[in-house]
Amino acid sequence: METLEGAMAMHPSLIDPVPEETARVARAAFRKGTLLMRVRDEIGVLYEDAMFADLYHARGQWAIAPWRLALVTLFQFLENLSDRQAAEAVRSRIDWKYALGLELTDPGFDFSVLCEFRARLLAGGQDQCLLEILLERLGAHGLIKSRGKQRTDSTHVLAAIRTLNRLEFVGETLRAALHALAQAALAWLVQHGRSDWAERYGARVEQYRLPKSLAARQALAEAIGTDGHDLLVALLNEREGFWPDRPLAVERLRLVWIQQFYHDGDSVRWREPADQPPVSGRLHSPYDPEARYAKKRNIGWIGYKVHLTETCDADRPHLITDVQTTAAGLADVAMTATVHSALASRGLLPAIHAVDSGYVNADLLVASRVSYALELLGPALPDSSRQAQAGQGFDLSAFTIDWSERIARCPAGQISQSWKEERDERGVAVVRIGFSQKSCNSCPSRVLCSPFKPGCRANPRRLTILEQPAHEALQARRREQNGELWKTHYACRAGIEGTLSQGIRSFGLRRCRYLGQAKTHLQHVCTAAAMNLVRVDAWLRGQPRARTRQSQVVALLAAA
Template structure:
């Protein structure tokens, strides 16, 4: 299929432009796309996704506009193509197309997403919005980080459903010869063709335990058959998933398989979406699915980077990826103008809540000479006893002094940290009741990034620092609210798998960026650059 071309000359009397102009606000997303869609998403931008000859595709610029509006309004594929066919604003946004411009089927959107995913630049639509904002001088050296839960698009499964579903997936993935061999070793009477739970008396503990034991034995019997075999990709993935499900939830007690009385750290919660995980946004707020992470320029409120991780991944883990442009700025291709040189010389700043106040991230920011505006959780101790901050830690001297002025050496660990053990000194200490109840005395653990954490705790208690933090940090929360305001496609994922959820999330951020650029008055120039309209 060859790349299609967007019509450049809409009909004089049939164009949607004359109808919409004056009826839509000039800073609305429809108006900004109408004015700038050909410069934002030219057909040539997607030429590498198509062959040089063949049947012409729907013009990629039109598809890109539809994808952006679809994500902004939280529509399904079918709803989006229907909106394009009958909502005059969508045709106006796609360059002022004619009222009778033909629509297209929803599979065009499916095909475009697949082509983008298989390309070398799957996030090009989002990247284009950041590029335009940067050319217009809207992307500076300050960043604010935050994350939000994205609920998965599948139901969380219990143990017996997980095991049966994993076995069913393996039988489905095997070829007919291997499938016959696998079915021959099944010990239960379960055919594994139905998704319904087996018909037993679920109030009878003995029947439940027998069900779990027999299905676990079926699973292990299948894995025994596959041991040492070279499998195709689909069958291999299904076998690995079965092994994971059996190992995470079950334990053997007196030759009987039972549900383990613990929760595996990285537990698979669904065989339909094996990458989704249990997550916690706060101690009391749990969710199942993924986390969407953003970096935002707080001055222009443009999202500069996005990432999606499993729900159980810490907020700080993808931070370096989100901050790549400030941690490792690209060298300019040509000598910069004086204003650009001044901007490049400006020290970068990174804001984040206490979830980002981890030693490795603080150390990386300090190494890159970034001004750290990241909160660090205050040290605490159980029962209101002396926290670590009550001890004078001297990393240069390699020693720690307690509130009773007893000094001990830090015993180094191989990871760069260490421990300071006060031992017998605590037995005769008059402050011991305020310090520890341990029989062997107080132990102060020193992390490999203790210096950065101590500096962060001191900063977080400074009123001047806190005032600057509170004036800037909440801006990203408003942006998260913009991204998550729709339940379907915002707070809840529309697709399955981390890669697809990540692509969908970046497209949502692209739509939010274009809406913001419209408010800021973005406009292209005759020279092909971008600027902000005066006034």
């Protein structure tokens, strides 16, 4: 298969209309049309060769038209097909030939071309282009409202790897490293390898082949650890410079051995679980080192996380405008500013951005309004103080802050004694306010404020608050989010879970097709573009949106 450095060239040409014979047969076979035929008729050709000119050489062998490969890639994710199935659909499906403008006798192309096209998109930094170009075309048709409403949510994505126990994992990691060395430096491996390695690591490590007793497993683990250590030592002692050009599988072997083993004199020992790095920082597969473990509530997984942002205006189709693929353990709040920046770069910023509490903090409430002139509509996390959690006593909202005088006044009228501006352990700018011991001891309301034991002096009350803009924005959101007016305003967020469900159930959003975060992100972008095509088609045909499902019990009780 031709590589990115090969001599494949692109020669842009005008896109001809659908061949007459193809159109006649397609309309006879599909009198009501199909989604792909309606896309060609209603929206037109979505892509042009010039859009992908930077991905190809100016001279060399002619390439298959990139605009067709882009459409095939989109249709492939639209129907959740493999590369082989998509190439077969180009050869055999009449509606595909219609949408691609091909003659009925066109033989198609080899399925490997699709893999190469995706590699070119990634290498050229155009992994977002299939979605961005589609959004430009749909915006030109008036299907995206300027400064409307949008909403964002995330879900977990399972990596395309097997779940391995520790013994399987280290054995498979060493096997992958030996396999890579056999391809890169077979003569070196023959010289430095051992005769028993072929038997022990020749086949994939499987659970049923491993010893059953704990002692035998421990012995095998340390034997594998010794083998891997000896291999790494031999590579480090290589005098001809082989080690600096080591295969990636060898580097992963080194990292895994640091995480899983340690030296005890001249022996290599198996680390106890408590002596390992945090699970979120460990490697879990020798084939996808970027896949990480994370847990959210009662769901634990190894893989990634995807964030989808979609429009939610009642008078337009709901279209996905941004896709972000992140490490599994990255908090949602870390992606809010990234989503805003991505939408701003495409000219798709909304006026209202509805999110759940995971995407909201005080700084973002301020920054969203100041930097992007949008309202970040989402509930703020409640006050975590003892008084607020108990529902009695003086919580933070009961204190009056005088920013100009740099003092705080408690509900009993006492005035703070100290005011110190600094940064907390996370680097966030905060103000620490303290009241005096004397005023707190004599205060009749001290039982509602500071914990104390009868007969003992009360501890003086101390407050830690954010800087003025963030503090005021946070307190204002906490007050308003309990009102019915705000809840009605926030109702526009409802439905984003349905989008995630559609992506998971109909488009395979939750399972990675490929290894690595970059390829997985490209999968998510193509999936989002395919979902947009389905939604635009439903909108143009006047198909009503699906309503939230109710169980029979709920429906019967509501009717009663």
